[in-house]
Amino acid sequence: MKPIEECTVGIVGLGLMGGAFAMALRERCCLAQNRLFACDTDGGTLAAAKQAGLIGRGWQGDEAVSEMLGACDLVFLCLNPSTLIRFLEKWEPSFKSGALLTDIAGIKGSVVRTAEKFRKDVDFIPGHPMAGAEKGGFANAGLCKFRGKNYILTTLRRNKPGNLDFLKNLIRRMGFGSISEVSAAEHDRKIAFTSQLCHIIAAALIDCEADTAITRFGGGSFEDLTRIAMLNAPMWAGLFIENRENLLARIEQFEGSLDTLKSLIHSADAAALEKRLDLVRERRTAMSG
């Protein structure tokens, strides 16, 4: 792959994440405006992004999308998982031969299955940037910070080592911290815990209390635990259901731990409860590195 400055780059879906990638590519990777394209179903967003000097050209409508994909050396697919699979099925013939593709889907099983059988002359490296914001859409892209965030790549055996190095270098230049390479199965198991279970817990916490004035009695913990309850319902419902086998197993593990703590509280066993909480503090402290 040639240097990023010489690539023509396409963003498919100029929402929160697509917008954040566009900004990072322009600001941190020295990509010229006329080398960055974006397609989206919302013409207003494309016009705003061009007006703001972010992208060189916005592409809307079937013919335009096909033309854009044919021109790009590198494509960031910034779509929800279900939309992504449909997009790939529809546009597979349109990508430029030799292009590097990557995506941002929060669940990787189905994406990797699609990538494995994708056109041989296109290199698709599935990825998951662990960044986001409470509010979605291009208008909030500036709130989505990459600095120091984790990035997961579910690299395929068929991916070219040179392209993988290129992408990892680009990810670091965009500001991300740790990059992990794991199988789709491991990604989906891990994410069920670190991301999906956390969102389910936040949602359940809000679900069980109707009094919105309760926040006058909050000390920060409640706010921190429930900020992610302001979620994009269609996207998260899709993620939860697609990964339900892993997620249900994680919910049950969590319920087991909750039950243990509940029993110790119920029996007022201060010594055993303290000991368990001590172990929890030690483990969480170790996680902080």
Add this chain to the structure above:
Amino acid sequence: MKPIEECTVGIVGLGLMGGAFAMALRERCCLAQNRLFACDTDGGTLAAAKQAGLIGRGWQGDEAVSEMLGACDLVFLCLNPSTLIRFLEKWEPSFKSGALLTDIAGIKGSVVRTAEKFRKDVDFIPGHPMAGAEKGGFANAGLCKFRGKNYILTTLRRNKPGNLDFLKNLIRRMGFGSISEVSAAEHDRKIAFTSQLCHIIAAALIDCEADTAITRFGGGSFEDLTRIAMLNAPMWAGLFIENRENLLARIEQFEGSLDTLKSLIHSADAAALEKRLDLVRERRTAMSG
């Protein structure tokens, strides 16, 4: 009560919260160093606080504590709930006649029962500042920020209106935001949800995952949900057990909501799940004010 600048103020327990109160009184309420006293079982902490120009004098040992309490117009009792009750029983005769007392205990039932039957010539207004930090002790007092935080007072009928106004004014000057006045029973019910349940959930999340490298797969949610799992085990075990009736009820409500979400995921009912998550987002957004 005379103006705060003319009061002699005592801090009982110069730990995280006691230290934070001492700093706020000195920096934001114009209290002179020689008007601020503190007693603690740790002589090193008292010496450090005096050396740093924070307190005028540190008092250690039974005779000294009695002398300090007899000299103070205003006393902040910054002790764990169980220690607090024992302290009040032991030192009730030593407080200065006409003094105003307040505390910081995270559970108010037992404190209010003690305050109700306390010496008639001393005005004890029980309180709960909703502030804290992951690490405890005087050395971390600077990490405990008051600005914009909630403060709860479980005012008694016998409290003098003038003293209540004085204390509320002082709380605002120290930087706190909303001040709520509720009964001890209401406080303990509300806190079981906004604080204790959140800490139990954070602890259970850490309890059910032994792999400390899991944070490489975190996107911020996991870190936000579990920061409070680095808890002071003896203090929190005590709070959980003392408030167990309210807390167990809240855990069960939460489990009910978790079960509902789990069922919708299990049955892959995307429409119903989306609808529930939409309501959650709306409610949480309303909570953000």
